[in-house]
Structures are given as structure tokens and as C-alpha cells.
Amino acid sequence: DADVTQTPRNRITKTGKRIMLECSQTKGHDRMYWYRQDPGLGLRLIYYSFDVKDINKGEISDGYSVSRQAQAKFSLSLESAIPNQTALYFCATSDPGGGGEGETQYFGPGTRLLVL
Amino acid sequence: GQNIDQPTEMTATEGAIVQINCTYQTSGFNGLFWYQQHAGEAPTFLSYNVLDGLEEKGRFSSFLSRSKGYSYLLLKELQMKDSASYLCVGLMFSGGYNKLIFGAGTRLAVHP
Numbered sequence: 001d002a003d004v005t006q007t008p009r010n011r012i013t014k015t016g017k018r019i020m021l022e023c024s025q026t027k028g029h030d031r032m033y034w035y036r037q038d039p040g041l042g043l044r045l046i047y048y049s050f051d052v053k054d055i056n057k058g059e060i061s062d063g064y065s066v067s068r069q070a071q072a073k074f075s076l077s078l079e080s081a082i083p084n085q086t087a088l089y090f091c092a093t094s095d096p097g098g099g100g101e102g103e104t105q106y107f108g109p110g111t112r113l114l115v116l
Numbered sequence: 117g118q119n120i121d122q123p124t125e126m127t128a129t130e131g132a133i134v135q136i137n138c139t140y141q142t143s144g145f146n147g148l149f150w151y152q153q154h155a156g157e158a159p160t161f162l163s164y165n166v167l168d169g170l171e172e173k174g175r176f177s178s179f180l181s182r183s184k185g186y187s188y189l190l191l192k193e194l195q196m197k198d199s200a201s202y203l204c205v206g207l208m209f210s211g212g213y214n215k216l217i218f219g220a221g222t223r224l225a226v227h228p
Contacts, residue, residue: 004158042120042203042218043159050213090158096214100147100166103207103214107158 003027004108006091012114013081021076021111023091031094032074033105034058034066036087043090049074081115088112120219122204127225128194136189136222138204142182146214147207150178150189153221154200162189162202191224199226 004025013019023032030051035043035058045058047066055068063085067075078085089112092105121139128134140148147166151159165171165180165187177190189202201221208217 040124040220042220043216044218045215088156100207101164103147103216104149104161104164105216107160109158110156112156 004091004093004106006089006108006111008111009109010112012116014116015080015082017081019078019081019113021078021089021091021113023074023076023108025072025091025093025106025108027093027095027106028071029093029095029106030071031096032068033092033094034064034074034076035090035092036060036085037090037110038087046076046089078113078115081113083115086113086115120204120206120217122202122219122222124220125223125225127227128191130194130196130226130228132194133190133192134194134224136191136202136204136224138187138189138219140185140187140204140206140217142185144208144210145182145185145206146209148178148180148187149203149205149207149216150176150187151203151205152200153203159203166207194226196226196228199224 033048034046049055049068065077091108094105096102150162153159163178170179175192201223203221204219206217
């Protein structure tokens with residue numbers, strides 16, 4: 001079984017709709033992240049959470065919100081989807097207690113979102 | 117700034133060796149990762165360097181020069197399955213914590 005799972009894997013929605021992408025992990029990691037990936041660009045951080053009570057904006061948080069329901073679950077919401085939010089979205093986890101290489105992030109399989 | 121620069125595309129022949137270069141801005145630098153990403157799939161960890169020098173892991177090796185802000189990933193005995201994007205990722209200390217800064221990736225095509 002995969003350590004980091006995302007649902008749905010693919011989603012088509014219309015402009016103005018609210019949608020939620022979900023992420024679950026069985027790695028026992030405290031830190032979780034949401035990224036988006038666009039062609040020709042590196043992954044960009046949307047939000048991150050270092051524990052259940054700690055949520056922070058990343059570099060491109062406008063138009064998004066998150067919820068950390070438990071250590072294992074971190075959801076990303078698009079309050080009113082727009083076409084330029086069409087992208088591949090990845091959830092990731094980390095457990096940096098071991099130093100530099102401990103900052104390794106482990107990614108879910110991604111959610112491909114199309115906003116029409 | 118915290119730019120990560122790497123070539124957009126490379127091609128190579130099965131069985132050959134290929135070197136993918138990466139340069140980064142050194143402000144806040146705390147380490148350098150390489151990830152592999154097959155099309156439409158999740159990035160997966162390949163290597164981590166924090167000290168100068170070469171780290172070897174089977175067919176893959178990664179090199180770092182902190183003074184030059186330079187790294188490379190070396191892939192030997194290329195196989196068709198190595199066709200993927202390779203992401204150079206800087207670990208940068210900024211805003212009170214370590215964060216990953218991703219390059220756009222180098223898309224490697226391995227042909228027979």
C-alpha cells in the first residue's frame with residue numbers, strides 16, 4: 001500500500017465551483033505540504049503544516065485554503081476554482097528529525113485538475 | 117533570490133553516460149537533492165548532498181560544489197526506464213525553516 005495517497009486522482013470542474021483535494025499518509029510524519037506543478041515550472045509550495053495546529057502559507061496560497069484534520073490528513077480546497085488553477089497537485093510529507101537528508105519529502109501520486 | 121537552473125531537455129543513448137548539471141544561488145543553502153519524476157507520476161528521492169564531493173549510489177552519482185553553487189547528477193549504463201524528468205532541488209533556510217526550492221526539471225529521453 002502507498003504511504004501517501006491522494007484523492008481524487010483526476011478531477012474536471014467548472015469555473016466558480018468549490019472543490020477539495022484530499023491527502024492521507026501512513027508514514028507517521030508530522031509535516032505535510034501541498035504543491036502545484038505546471039509545465040516548464042518547478043513545483044511551487046501552496047501551503048504547509050508542521051503539525052496539526054501549525055498551518056502556514058506557501059509562495060502561492062491565494063485562492064486556496066487547507067485543513068489539517070489529523071496528523072495523517074491534509075486537505076486542499078479551491079474556494080472558487082478558476083482556469084489558471086488547472087495543474088497537477090501533489091501532497092508531500094517529511095520527518096526532518098534526522099538532519100539534512102531528513103528533509104527529504106515523500107510525494108503522493110498527484111491529482112490532475114482541469115478547471116473549465 | 118533562490119533560483120535553481122538546469123537544462124530543459126537532454127537526450128542520450130541506451131548504455132551511455134549522461135550528466136545533468138544544476139546551478140543554484142547559495143544564499144541560505146543547506147543541501148541539494150535530486151529527484152526523479154516519470155511523466156504524470158510523483159517525484160521520488162534519488163540523492164542528497166550537503167558536503168562537497170561525489171556521492172555514488174549504484175548507476176547514479178551526485179556531485180556538489182558549495183563554493184560554485186553547482187551540482188550534477190551522473191547516470192551510467194543508461195536504460196530505457198531512465199527516461200524521466202530529473203529535478204534539482206535546493207534545501208534552503210529561509211523564514212526560519214528549511215524549505216525545498218525546485219528546479220523546473222530536466223527531461224531526459226533515452227533512445228535505443
